[in-house]
Amino acid sequence: MILQTIKSITLIGLLSILIGCSDQTPQSKTNQSVETLIPDDSAQNVTVTAAYDEPPLGRLNKNWVPKHYQLDLTINPDEADFSGEVKIDLTINQARNHYFLHGNLLKVSSVSVTDEQGKLHQGEYTQVDKSGVARIAFKDSLPAGNAVLNISYKAPFNEALEGLYRVVDGGLNYAFTQFEATSARLAFPGFDEPAFKVKFDVSITVPAEMHAIANTLMVKKDLVADKAGYAKATYATTEPLPTYLLAFAVGEFDVVEWADLPTNEVRDRPVPLRGIATKGKGKDFEYALSHTQEILEVIERYFEIPYPYDKLDIIAVPDFNAGAMENAGAITYREQLLLLGDAPSVGQIKSYASVHAHELGHQWFGNYVTPYWWDDIWLNEAFATWITSTTLQTIYPNIGYEETILRRALGAMRNDSLESARQIRQPIKSNHDIASAFDGITYSKGGGVLEMMHQFIGPEDFRAGLQHYMKRHAWKNATADDFIAAISEKAQNVPLEKIKQTFGSFLEQTGIPMLSVNVQCEDGQNTLQFEQSRYFPAGSQGDSNKTWDIPACFNYQIKGEQHEHCELLSEGQGAFTLPGSGCAAYVMPNAKGAGYYRFSVKSGWNTFYENRDSLSTKEMMSINDSFFAALDADQVSLTDFFAVAPQLTQADNKQMIEAPMSVLRYLDYRIVPESDQAIFEKVAQELYQGALENTLNKKQLSDTDIELKKSLISFMAKTANDTTWRSNLADMAKKYTGFEGDGQINGEDIDANLIGTAMSIAGEDLGADFHQHVVGLLKSNTGGTIRGRLLTAIAATKDEATLAGLRDMALSDDVRLNEVFTILSPQIANPKVQDDLWQWTQANIDAIKLRFPTWAQGRLPAVGSGFCEAKKRDELKAFFEPIVESLSGGPRYLAQTIESIDQCIAKKARLVTQWGDWKGATGF
Missing domain, CATH: 2.60.40.1910 (Immunoglobulin-like)
Structure with missing residues (x-):
């Protein structure tokens, strides 16, 4: 999985993954209580008087384990509930009268086990913990041996973009899934942890006019005799999968059938490739589909292992909490990452390529070989991060993808500078630990450590070790120790003990x-x-x-x-x-x-x-x-910084030129007083004017030049407050939105690379009439890319009354839940309205929680990540401490937010003085 941004405790980094969704009925959205409600109508058909074990809130025990699933689901997104029949072939390892498995908010109507001798045992299903642990009890002990568990149930579509959930798009209802990490239990009862990796037979009954997508090729689709207007789709048996990698999608999709991925020197069979989008959007799939083959084949050649699954669907989801999810053979993405249209910007293309390569890399690392437990989720995410850079550098050697791993690792160091930072291989003792495991330490620090070991061991030996690991553990589970052992066995120049020592040193220690x-x-x-x-x-x-x-x-x-x-x-x-x-x-x-x-x-x-x-x-x-x-x-000191900055901005390298920008933005945001703003803007403009002129004067711009141009213009307009650039960008936004013109979106002759910056500047400068116009456009447009641009303008307004309305808009049907961050983040970063946002958050905390999946609610303390004073820090702590244990991952995120505020207080006090010293020494 890739989160919308990965993940570090910065103002933007923490909030960027607080993106959620409420469920939608055919005509409107409905909300459930923020507390997970355990159903009270579970099957109650036997009476058991023996004492029960305490429910396992971490890993399940192995008293019984699954061998094979049959899932028969009925999914109609136009209804409030879905239903299912689940048959699980089991091995019962210990005779007893009750067992535990996972199921969350499932209304179970019947449960039974048929033992090895063919005897039927009726069971009593009870959810015993709101995290989704359920107990099945029997009148008598079940005998050890093979058995078959049968469960019939129904469940509501989820309200917050996890489990099996619904989205309304273009007036039609669609169903999608997001199961990682522990949300498959919201869709069906089972053994919802990665160690239980088995095959699945899946069938889905849907309205006949709807498409149904699953992990494997459809074998047949037949009308259902006793359910008029419905058809049952049956799919090929999956390869062994953990529950979190299953996926379903149902709706009136545009299904774009692309040419099969042809055979090559690694793979002796073609792979069917399709793009799946909501109705009317399939036309924008061409770029994403046409560039899939080259990415996939580079990964195949690196591993010398063919793509593992029987087909590849890439699915564009309108409302999706993560950035993308690596479901085997049916990868889901935020639609703006795939639906690029005819003239995508360089930034859009790079986002598509980076996320697509990440998810395709997961088909081997994570899917083909899977960790036993979430403490080794870094094996999935760090490797997918690392292989992305390796893959794209091979395909596009002149765009700078080789720098991606380093850039992300350096970004992770901000979080890793905290005393409360977590280690890469973090022990998972509770759901709090699972929820906080998907962060920049796992993805970006993990990727940086892999690159360090890649160089330390040597690229060819490292590659041989990866191939060895994959082939040894094909279709199975593995641990970090297995990974390190396989790498070490192929390392010719570095002894095993040194490799183990070094890996362990970085995996199991916090900090830099x-x-x-x-x-x-x-x-x-x-x-x-x-x-x-x-x-x-x-x-x-x-x-x-x-x-x-x-x-x-x-x-x-x-x-x-x-x-x-x-x-x-x-x-x-x-x-x-x-x-x-x-x-x-x-x-x-x-x-x-x-x-690292x-x-x-x-x-x-x-x-x-x-x-x-x-x-x-x-x-x-x-x-x-x-x-x-x-x-x-x-x-x-700042004096040292200002001595170095001109040497960087006068370089001919994008990374060097941009390097001082982060410090200058921080000075503008936190340090420079209003009375010195003109001085600061003059300094910022002088530092970057030459670099911008040099870039604009180039006769032909490379992709890197185009990105640098965007970065420089954005800096000049926003941080340096160059009035000419602000006016030019505002005019661009007027033309794009049809403001004071035809009132319609007009993408022709608009620089797609600059339109995001233009919309932000227009939102700040053009006033209430422009704001109202853009809100109207938002209500009539469903495309993720266009909506993102419109929301950028809406959220950039400086009017405090308008900002108050935006806060309520973030809880309304007008905003998708994955768009909430775009609305709220500028207010977190705006000292003038931070306190208003904080008061609103406290008053609306229950409604806000409804907008986020359970696993993301722990990040809510990041609403205070813009604070930089002791009083606000203490308010944040006092408000969240009584409720933080109810928020998955909450304790760690609260601790990190508090610590980041303390660091900001110390840094601000120091740099305010240094700014004054530098200003005095330079004669301003």
Whole structure:
């Protein structure tokens, strides 16, 4: 699965995954209580008087285990409920009179077990915990051996985009599923954890005019004799799957039949490929379908293992909480990631490619081989993150995809700088731990650590190890230890113990290693002294006394020649001699930017910037991150930053040019007083005017140039407040929306790469009439891309009365639940209305919770992630502490939000003073 953004405790990072959905009836939306209600009409046809075991709230025991499922579902999105008949072939390992499995909000009408001798045992089904644990009790103990469990039930469509849920689009009702991590139990009773990986036979009865999509090819679809107007679709038996990878979709879809993916040197069979969209939207599928083959085949060739499933459907979902979900053979995506139309922007294309490669990578890592338990979910998500970069760099070598892993790993370091950060392989002891496992530590830090090990072990040996792991555990479950063992067996140059040591060091420890480096040269020999600790920003109370096994590589230059030397640094401090004769011009402590660590250098930072032409883009990215981290740690000052910034903005590399923007935005948002705004804007414009002119003057722009142009114009208009650019962008938004014109969306002759920025500026500058016009357009447009642009403008308004109306709009039928974030996030970031939003949140918390799946509700404390004062921190803590245990993942997210506020308080106090010092020293 890929979340909408991954995931770190920043103002935007935390809230971006707070996207939910309420269920929809044929004509309107309805809400259920925020508390999960356990049905009171479960089967009650036997009486059992023996004592019951405590329900297992983590992993199920193995008293009985599934071998095979038959699911026979009846799904009509125009009705309030769906129903099912579930038959599970079991092995009963222990004779007893009650067993546990999963089922949540299911209205069970009958349950029975037929034992190995053919004897029928009637059971009593009771949901015993609101997380979805159910008990089935019997009058007598069931004998050990083979058995068949039969359950008949019905259930409501879910209200918050998890389990089996409904969406209204274009006046029609559709049903979709989202089962990861623990939501399959909302759709059918079973063993809802990844260790139980078995085959499924699925049939779905639907209204005859509707399509039904499942994980495998449809074998037949027949009219139902005793249910007029309905047809039953039967599908091929699946390969072994955990419950979270099943998927169903029902509705009057556009089904775009694409050419089969042809055979190749890895795969000896074609694969049917289709695009599934809600009615009327299939026309926008061409780009996504036409580029699927090249992505899939690169992954096949990397593994030398054919795509594992019998077909590939890519499904565009209008309202979807995650970004995408890797269901085997039936991958679901937010529709704007697939329905790109005729003229997508570079950003849209890169988002499509990145998410598509991620989900296709999961078909091997996660689906073909599956973790036993959620503590190893990093094996799924970190690898899918890593293979995305590897795959896209192979297909598009000149667009910079190779930098993606590093960029994301550096982003994860913001969260990993918190004392309350979690480790990659986090022990899963409760549903709180499952809910908080899908974050930037799992995806981005995990991906960064894989890249570090990829370089440490060597690309070819690492690849051989991955192939070995896949083939050894094909169609089965595996653990991190299995993964590390398989990699180690193919590593020719690094011993097993070193690999285990290093992986364990990074997987099972929290935080970022900080490597302090000092190089001294005597008689032409360079001695490198190092000391390691845990990185924290200034003001943190965390214990920095921690060490890792760091595979550190050093890039250095002697007499104009480049050298690289690697050492495994296991001690807290030490020294060694760098090979080569002659004093080094510089020593870069993270060659290729491959290591997941930060560094400081006693010799200072200027040496790196003076020699930037000799350093790679990824090395400069790592240098910039460590330099800005030093600013946060109070090891360098704003004066140092303003001395370095011009060297970066005058470079000819997108990553370098953009690097100072984050600090400047922070200064604008938090530090610079109103009285100094004109000074700040002048400085910001002078820093970036040259880079923008250079980009605009190029005769032909590459995709990277186009993205840089967008970034520069956005910065100049928003942060530097350039009035000319603001006016030009507002005019673009007028034309696009038909404001003061024909009133209709007009995408012709509009720069798709700039329209998002234009809509934001127009929302800020064009006033109430424009706002009302855009709200009207929102109500008449169903396309995810267009709606996203309209919502960007709506949410950007500065009028406080209008913003109050937007808060209520976020709870209305006018806004899809995956759009709530777009409405609310600007208010979280706006100091003028933060308090209004906070008061509204407290007054409406129950209604707000209805807009999010249970697993996402724990992130609600992020509403305070824009706070930067002790009073608001204490209010946030006082409000959420009494309810945080009822929010999945809530305790960790509350702790991280509180800690981020404390860090902000310390940083703000420090930089306000430094801003004044710099301003005085420069004569402003």
